[in-house]
Amino acid sequence: MNLPQIQSFLDSPNPQLRMRAITELRNHEPSVVVPLLKQRMHDGKFLVRSFVAMGLGYKRNHEAFEALLNILDNETDHNVVAEAANSLSKFGPEAIPHLVDLFEQNTHWLVRQSIFGALEDLDDPEILLQLCQSGFDGEDMTVKMASLANLRRLKDTPKLPEALDIALKAANDNNGLIRASATRTLRHFGGPEAKAVLTKLQQDSDYRVVRAVLEGLL
Numbered sequence: 001m002n003l004p005q006i007q008s009f010l011d012s013p014n015p016q017l018r019m020r021a022i023t024e025l026r027n028h029e030p031s032v033v034v035p036l037l038k039q040r041m042h043d044g045k046f047l048v049r050s051f052v053a054m055g056l057g058y059k060r061n062h063e064a065f066e067a068l069l070n071i072l073d074n075e076t077d078h079n080v081v082a083e084a085a086n087s088l089s090k091f092g093p094e095a096i097p098h099l100v101d102l103f104e105q106n107t108h109w110l111v112r113q114s115i116f117g118a119l120e121d122l123d124d125p126e127i128l129l130q131l132c133q134s135g136f137d138g139e140d141m142t143v144k145m146a147s148l149a150n151l152r153r154l155k156d157t158p159k160l161p162e163a164l165d166i167a168l169k170a171a172n173d174n175n176g177l178i179r180a181s182a183t184r185t186l187r188h189f190g191g192p193e194a195k196a197v198l199t200k201l202q203q204d205s206d207y208r209v210v211r212a213v214l215e216g217l218l
Contacts, residue, residue, distance in 0.1 A: 001021075001024040001027075003028070003032070005024075006021045006024050006025060006036065007021075007036070008021075009021030009024075010022075010036060010039055010040060015043075015045040015047065015048050018040060018043065018045075018048050019047065019048055019051050022037065022040065022048070022051040022052060022055055023051070025037065025055060025059070026055075026058065029059075030059035030060060030061045030063075030064065031061065033055065033059040034056065034059055034061060034063045034064045034067065035063070037052045037055050037056055037059070037064075037067070038052075038063075038067055040052050041067065041070070041071065046077040046079060046080055049071075049075070049077065049080045050077075050079055050080050050083045052071075053068065053071055053080055053083040053084040053087050054083050054086075054087060056068050056071075056084075056087050057086065057087025057088070057089075057090045058087075058090075060090060060091060065088070065091055065094070065095075068084050068087055068088045069088075069098060071084040072084055072085065072088070072098065072102055078106075078108045078110045078111055079110065081102075081106065081108075081111050082110045082111050082113075082114035083114075085099060085102060085111060085114045085115050085118055086114050086117070086118050088118075089115075089118030089119065096119070096122070096124070096127065099115050099118060099119060100127060100130070100131065102115065103115045103131050103134065103135075104134060107138055107139070107140065107143075108140075109140045109142045109143050112135055112138075112140070112143045112146070113142065113143065113146055115131070116131070116135075116146050116147075116150055119131070125154055125157035125158060125159040126159065128150065128153060128154060128159070129151075129154060129159045129162055129163060131147070131150070132147040132148075132150050132151050132154075132163070132166065133147075133162075133166060134147075135147035135150075136148065136166055136170065141175070141177065141178075144170075144178060144181075145177065145178065145181045147166075148166070148167065148170055148178070148181040148182055148184075148185050149181065149184075149185070151163040151166060151167055151185050152184075152185055152188045152189070155188060155189055160189065163189070164186075164189055164191070164193065164194065167182050167185040167186050167189065167194070168182075168186070168193065168194075168197060170182035170185075171183065171186060171197050171201060176204075176205075176206030176208050176209055177208065179201065179204060179206065179208075179209045180206070180208040180209045180211070180212040181212075183198065183201055183209055183212035183213055184212050184215075184216075186198055187212075187213075187215075187216040198213050198216070201213050202214070
């Protein structure tokens with residue numbers, strides 16, 4: 001599809017055609033694509049805006065980076081924000097401070113989960129610990145459990161003691177799912193403190209916690 005056709009589809013009242021146009025832009029250079037994507041940044045359909053956010057991650061230049069920051073600042077749909085966060089992560093280290101700020105400011109589970117996923121290869125124990133602590137201290141169960149799972153990445157880092165403290169606290173949580181997740185993290189960490197708590201958790205009143213302990217004995 002040539003550029004005049006793409007522009008025509010972008011201007012179409014049919015959202016399916018607008019999304020098709022955005023998909024067709026993959027065959028063109030960032031200098032051409034990014035200005036066209038920006039035309040639909042405030043589209044009335046969140047799926048179109050999600051396509052825009054995704055496209056900006058694949059057509060990376062300074063203008064695309066600034067456009068993604070604009071989306072993070074102004075977008076109200078969590079699906080689009082999550083997509084923009086994932087795209088921003090493709091820019092590498094310069095994106096990290098913005099993603100950390102977003103994690104602290106936006107407590108929606110989908111956004112926070114996307115940031116954990118986007119930073120999966122992050123080699124910065126201090127930042128990872130910060131996100132895990134913030135996520136665990138929040139109210140969302142999904143994020144709490146994701147935070148406990150991501151703590152395991154800190155096993156062979158200088159931040160292990162702090163990560164262990166969070167897991168030990170979680171092992172005494174009132175919610176059985178949290179205790180079960182903490183159990184798996186403590187099994188991963190090992191060490192005398194973790195083993196002592198795991199022994200205690202073998203007698204937990206919640207079968208899910210006991211099962212999590214026994215999984216490590218198989």
